[in-house]
Amino acid sequence: MIATPFFAIEQALRTVPFSMSADHVHQAHEIYYLLAGERYYYINQRVYALQKGDLIWISKHDFHRTSNKGSDSHERILINFDEAFVASSTPVTPSVVQSRPLLPEKSFLLRPSAQEQRKLEHLFQQMLDEYHQEHAYRHMYLQSLLLQLLIRIGRIQSTAPDTIAPERSEQQQRVYSVIEYLHAHYAEKLSLEQLAGHFYISSTYLCRIFKQTTGFTLVEYLQDVRVQQARAYLKETNWKVTAIAEKTGFDSIAHFGRVFKHFTGHTPLQYRKAHKKE
Structure with missing residues (x-):
């Protein structure tokens, strides 16, 4: 039996302190975007400090969790998907697009510019709207939006001098x-x-x-x-x-x-x- 390609997106606003009780791992890739507030993001024995507009790519099989930082309130968008959802929408192998993988193997933190944040948030809103409706060609449209998002992430990463390093105070x-x-x-x-x-x-x-x-x-x-x-x-x-x-x-x-x-x-x-x- 062939598994159905998996895709999910959700937006959540929390106004009280929230920390995951344990780190966890997925069989799918994950994209975490912080719309408001601050968070600590723990990935594979390292801690990243997130601020508004930051985007985390969590590769499948990487253990991760989030915890409080600063204000109790935060809002985020979370996307999970597997390779099959991307591969079924393009004839190009998703792991190799030009010289940069469309689905990176390693987790990383990006800090997009204000202009890039607006473009990303527009894409997220389109995905959320489509995900919660039953329009014709919904599946294909979500695939096309995800591909746009992955390409935009790749372009931001290619123009950034370096991804944001984990916290490294004494x-x-x-x-x-x-x-x-x-x-x-x-x-x-x-x-x-x-x-x-x-x-x-x-x-x-x-x-x-x-x-x-x-x-x-x-x-x-x-x-x-x-x-x-x-x-x-x-x-x-x-x-x-x-x-x-x-x-x-x-x-x-x-x-x-x-x-x-x-x-x-x-x-x-x-x-x-x-x-x-x-």
């Missing part, structure tokens, strides 16, 4: 070092006191700068890393759940089950049944 650099350590040592029995001692800082200061930088508490982040790895083991191996709990650093099967269900909404066995590779 505090954030220290947190990145902690993050890298957690990814390397998640299977070990880690404690806050041990981590603070390893990085020669107080546990109180470590907790504060980690939360400010990532939006996670340190414990939440470590649990998230462990659950990500447990997901991979459940999909790719036949190891028993008790073995996976041990290999991902959980102190008991009961604790593993509670944390795994909190992050995924499923028990480990339910997750394996739904995602096990043939």
Whole structure:
């Protein structure tokens, strides 16, 4: 059976603090555009500070999440789509258009000019209007609008001297070092006191700068890393759940089950049944 090409767009305004409880990954590409406010965007162990008019391209399979920055209020547009939606609308292979990929493999942050923002927002509005109607040729029209958007993103990227780099203050650099350590040592029995001692800082200061930088508490982040790895083991191996709990650093099967269900909404066995590779 051939899967139906997937495309979705939504606009959301939030007037109260909002942070995702865990980072997540899609099988589709994602475009995030900030219409108003400020946000922190966490992608693959790095934090980006977004301001009004910024656009984030999140490549499929990249873990990501958003969290509060500055004002509690923000408004954004979110688009998700797969390659099939683009490929079915053009005879040109979507991965190679001239010298620049139409669907970039790596995630990045763009900061368009005011003129470019107006053009992008006009395209977004057309897409939103069409998406919520049942006009004739709706599918084809959305494809054409998405292609225009991808081309415009590519042109902005080609004229920009560099994409916007992740945040790199001294505090954030220290947190990145902690993050890298957690990814390397998640299977070990880690404690806050041990981590603070390893990085020669107080546990109180470590907790504060980690939360400010990532939006996670340190414990939440470590649990998230462990659950990500447990997901991979459940999909790719036949190891028993008790073995996976041990290999991902959980102190008991009961604790593993509670944390795994909190992050995924499923028990480990339910997750394996739904995602096990043939």
